[in-house]
Amino acid sequence: MQRSGSTKPPLRRIHGDALYEQDSDARRSLDYHRTRTTEEIVESLRPGADESLKVKPDGRIFQGNTRIKVLEERGFPVNDLPRDHIP
Amino acid sequence: MNSNDAAKDTARKLYGPTVEYPDGRVIPGQPVNVEDVLTQFEHLDADARSAFLCIIAHDLTVAVRSIVFDPPVTEAGLERVKWINESLHRLTSCVNPYKRWSAQDEAMLIRGIIANSFEHGFDGWVGRAIATAAGNTTRTRQPVEAK
Numbered sequence: 001m002q003r004s005g006s007t008k009p010p011l012r013r014i015h016g017d018a019l020y021e022q023d024s025d026a027r028r029s030l031d032y033h034r035t036r037t038t039e040e041i042v043e044s045l046r047p048g049a050d051e052s053l054k055v056k057p058d059g060r061i062f063q064g065n066t067r068i069k070v071l072e073e074r075g076f077p078v079n080d081l082p083r084d085h086i087p
Numbered sequence: 088m089n090s091n092d093a094a095k096d097t098a099r100k101l102y103g104p105t106v107e108y109p110d111g112r113v114i115p116g117q118p119v120n121v122e123d124v125l126t127q128f129e130h131l132d133a134d135a136r137s138a139f140l141c142i143i144a145h146d147l148t149v150a151v152r153s154i155v156f157d158p159p160v161t162e163a164g165l166e167r168v169k170w171i172n173e174s175l176h177r178l179t180s181c182v183n184p185y186k187r188w189s190a191q192d193e194a195m196l197i198r199g200i201i202a203n204s205f206e207h208g209f210d211g212w213v214g215r216a217i218a219t220a221a222g223n224t225t226r227t228r229q230p231v232e233a234k
Contacts (some may be wrong), residue, residue: 047106050142050223080109
């Protein structure tokens with residue numbers, strides 16, 4: 001086990017809010033995730049889940065953008081979630 | 088690459104995901120026992136094998152996202168994308184229920200993808216994907232709504 005030794009960079013979504021206006025599939029996905037409970041979404045993002053939260057070292061989210069957006073809307077502390085590091 | 092080469096390459100080490108926890112702990116990816124995983128894979132039913140292969144394919148789309156998101160993409164990056172796309176091409180063909188492959192052929196496909204990943208530098212992605220797929224296809228499956 002190692003320690004990162006520094007504060008993690010805050011999460012940053014690579015899909016901006018405009019995407020949900022421009023892309024009907026993205027909008028449907030957002031609407032769907034808004035129907036889920038916070039617990040369900042957090043569970044779906046956990047390391048080892050089939051669609052876990054995947055994050056670059058600089059905090060950019062490469063998987064989990066829409067679910068993180070929904071959690072942010074609810075005031076959930078998203079930066080406290082464990083992250084699956086990707087290069 | 089022939090099947091002997093593919094079999095030999097699965098003896099090289101793949102690693103699962105590296106995880107960082109809120110308290111700063113970083114747990115490096117654990118080695119993936121490919122032979123065990125593939126033995127279990129061949130005993131899965133067709134739906135579970137589909138789930139396994141779809142998880143790999145989905146993870147590989149994240150790999151492509153990661154490579155191409157920050158332009159300019161290097162020549163090496165483009166080459167990697169080309170080979171990842173070949174993997175996706177084969178994975179999405181073999182999960183078609185109208186022309187389904189045998190479990191053994193699908194396992195051989197995974198071996199080939201592993202071999203290509205070592206050769207073309209995306210073994211980190213394939214290791215993560217296989218570890219995730221293996222961890223999510225042995226439990227009871229529940230239908231989910233479209234999203």
